[in-house]
Amino acid sequence: MADGARGRLSGRSCIVTGAAQGIGRAIGEALRDEGGDVCFADINAEMAEEVMRANQERSARSGGKVAWAKVDVTKRDQVRAMIDKAVDAFGKIDVKFNNAGINKPLNFLDVTEENWRTIMEVNGLGVLIGMQEAAKQMISQGGGGKIINTASIASRQGFDNVAPYCASKWAVVSLTQSGARDLAKHNITVTGFGPGVVATEMWRQLDKDLMEIGVSEREGQAIEEFSADILRGRVATPSDITGATTFLASRESDYRTGQIVMIDGGMTLV
Numbered sequence: 001m002a003d004g005a006r007g008r009l010s011g012r013s014c015i016v017t018g019a020a021q022g023i024g025r026a027i028g029e030a031l032r033d034e035g036g037d038v039c040f041a042d043i044n045a046e047m048a049e050e051v052m053r054a055n056q057e058r059s060a061r062s063g064g065k066v067a068w069a070k071v072d073v074t075k076r077d078q079v080r081a082m083i084d085k086a087v088d089a090f091g092k093i094d095v096k097f098n099n100a101g102i103n104k105p106l107n108f109l110d111v112t113e114e115n116w117r118t119i120m121e122v123n124g125l126g127v128l129i130g131m132q133e134a135a136k137q138m139i140s141q142g143g144g145g146k147i148i149n150t151a152s153i154a155s156r157q158g159f160d161n162v163a164p165y166c167a168s169k170w171a172v173v174s175l176t177q178s179g180a181r182d183l184a185k186h187n188i189t190v191t192g193f194g195p196g197v198v199a200t201e202m203w204r205q206l207d208k209d210l211m212e213i214g215v216s217e218r219e220g221q222a223i224e225e226f227s228a229d230i231l232r233g234r235v236a237t238p239s240d241i242t243g244a245t246t247f248l249a250s251r252e253s254d255y256r257t258g259q260i261v262m263i264d265g266g267m268t269l270v
């Protein structure tokens, strides 16, 4: 954005979780480029602070402020403290991205209670707590706001080797719908977006893990096979995701609620 120009997020205060790297970092940087105030929040405090510092100069040009917070999204007191920190820095919260997520593949018959609980805790409970605490803050400000959850192609289809992850991402869809119905009376919209295969640390790790459990034989094979049918002919980069996420955070999406935007290059046509 040119110096002095107003962006689509100017005057809007945003929090993004899972923002130390990958999709979350890209979402936050895109909001900042549109003039938004952005709090980069992550369980990895060192990296979140580093991302905030890397963004300070550019945010001065785009007009927004930046902050960072350490948060484990599964811990309500930490989520509340993150929101308080962002409110201290920006004065209010208008937009909350619940983006932090994890995966750990196991063959279907090997899935353990621990694997299920760990994944559901971050991807399911973490989103519920994030929605509740953001909504309470927005209501205390007089209502109005946008909550945006990270879903997935795994919210549309069950894939083998990652059953708890798929269950957790279907949960994100139902939480988005339930939240949208409940929070409409407070003028709060709840939406989500569903990436397909995005080249981030998550997929680099998945590729290794899938080799370890015998699904693939060489590095890169799993991501190649999984991506073979993408209609757009390639995997996504985080910057492929941010056109839609900035739209969802902006006033242009005001009439949208309870729905998921797929950004998967045509992997799932439902």
Ligand code: NAD
Residues within 6 Å of the ligand: 017, 018, 019, 020, 021, 022, 023, 024, 041, 042, 043, 044, 071, 072, 073, 074, 099, 100, 101, 102, 122, 126, 150, 151, 152, 153, 194, 195, 196, 197, 198, 199, 200, 201, 202, 203
């Ligand atoms: P990533 O692993 O690169 O980044 C995830 C970030 O979340 C990390 O910085 C990590 O420290 C943070 N995090 C993990 N647990 C946390 C917790 N308990 N509290 C706070 N922060 C925590 O992953 P990514 O690819 O950028 O994925 C971001 C989101 O997008 C996730 O919800 C993921 O499920 C979803 N997604 C990713 C893809 C993909 O192909 N990469 C596809 C669909 C959906």
